[in-house]
Amino acid sequence: MATDMRLGLNLGYWQRNAVDSTDLVLAAERLGYDSVWTAEAYGSDAFTPLAWYGARTSRIKLGTSVAQIAARPPVTTAMTAMTLDHLTGGRLLLGIGASGPQVVEGWYGVPFPRPLARTREYAEIMRKVWRREGPVTSDGPHYPLPYPGGAGLGKPLKLITHPLRPEIPLYLGAEGPKNVALAAEIADGWLPLFTFPEKIEQMYGEALAAARPGFDVAAMVHVIITDDLRAALDAVKMTLTLYIGGMGAKSRNFHADIIGRMGYAEVAEEIQSHYLAGRREEAFRAVPDELADGIALLGPVGRIRERLEPWRKSPVTNLLVMGPRDEESLRAIRDLVLG
Incomplete structure (x- = not known):
């Protein structure tokens, strides 16, 4: 059960247009938010916006939720993380994730199979880079160092720069029980995308049992303060329609x-069938209100205050709120969660 819950702002990735959220990030820092997070899919990257916001802030932590491991070799992510951590005075929280086969193989052009083994190997190499205990080598099958082929001249190398922190906090974006168990085993935190607080113990209690003390369950949650509950539910249902219906193949959709x-x-099968057949309205109508309401915090202030109780009783330690676009909303959410 969470006791002292932290509060973060999750900006996600850019949609159709580039969005500079500097004013919102500055407001979050003034209001005492602990962290701000950016993401990537196949548009904006996760690190560049964080560097932009990090240059304009002084205290708020800076997280990737998540950086896709297929996008960069592990040493590249390690170098980027080390650089950003230095420039921002040790404020980086590095969230990584495997994404899915459509993006990994269709966008990055690399194989997807064995994502858990890839993630484990990826994390081990990054930590070797940061610790600088010797030239970095790896005999793993996914990221062998030096490369066993090519010109045959690969040389084990050691990071030139001394990291500000040899242990940058590492989070895993994970949805399946085995991946959540991996996060509990090797990472400092877990970044769940969809969380139903009353069900999280049943779904992941066993997977989380091995987590070390201080393990951070940083759950992303839509928060919409409004008197129009119907409109808020529909907004979350639109997101669920896209992720359940279209963010993954019919045979392999981790969100579904x-x-x-x-x-x-x-319900998930019905949504997916409608969506993939082009029946978007039918897919939307198939999303139950109770599902949208269960994974979000919606409605007037009093209703959200009541709905926060299951979150406080759950393993969630960190609420990464999605949706607010003005300081007034950020302040109201802060007062609800931290007040």
Whole structure:
């Protein structure tokens, strides 16, 4: 059960247009938010916006939620993280994730199979880079160093720069129980995308059992303060429609899988079938209100205050709020969560 819950702002990735959220980030820092997070899919990258915001702030932590491991070799991510951590005075929180086969193989052009083994190997190499205990080598099958081929001249190398912190906090974006268990085993935190607080113990209690003390469950959650509950529910349902229906292949959609584990397997299948057949309106209507309400914080202040109680009783230690676009909303959410 969470006791002292922290509060972060999750900006996600850019949609159709480039968005500079500096004013919102500055407001979050003034209001005492602990962290701000950016993401990437196949548009904006996760690190460049953080560097931009980091140059304009002084205290708020800076997180990637998440940087895709297929986008960069592990040493590249390690160098980028080390550089950004130095420039921002040790404020980086590095979240990484495997993404899915459509993006990994279709966008990055690298193989997706064995994502857990790849993630483990990736994390081990990054930590070798930061610790600078010797030239970095790896005999793993996914990221062998030196490369066993090519010109045959690969040389084990050691990071030139001394990291500000040899242990940059590492988070994993994970949805399946095995991936969550991996996060609990090797990482400092877990970044769940969809969280139903009343169900998280049932779904992931066993996977989280091995987590070390201080393990951070930093859950992303839509928060919409409004008197129009119907409009707020519909906004979350639109997001669920896209992720369940279209963010993954019919045979392998991790977002649909997690909704199934919440007890909505038939619903997820119906949404996906409608969406992939081009029936977007039918897919939207198939999303239950109770699902949208369960994974979000919606409605008037009093209703959100009541809905926060299951989150406080859950393993979630950090709420990364999505949706607010003005200082007034940020202040109201802060007062609800931290007040």
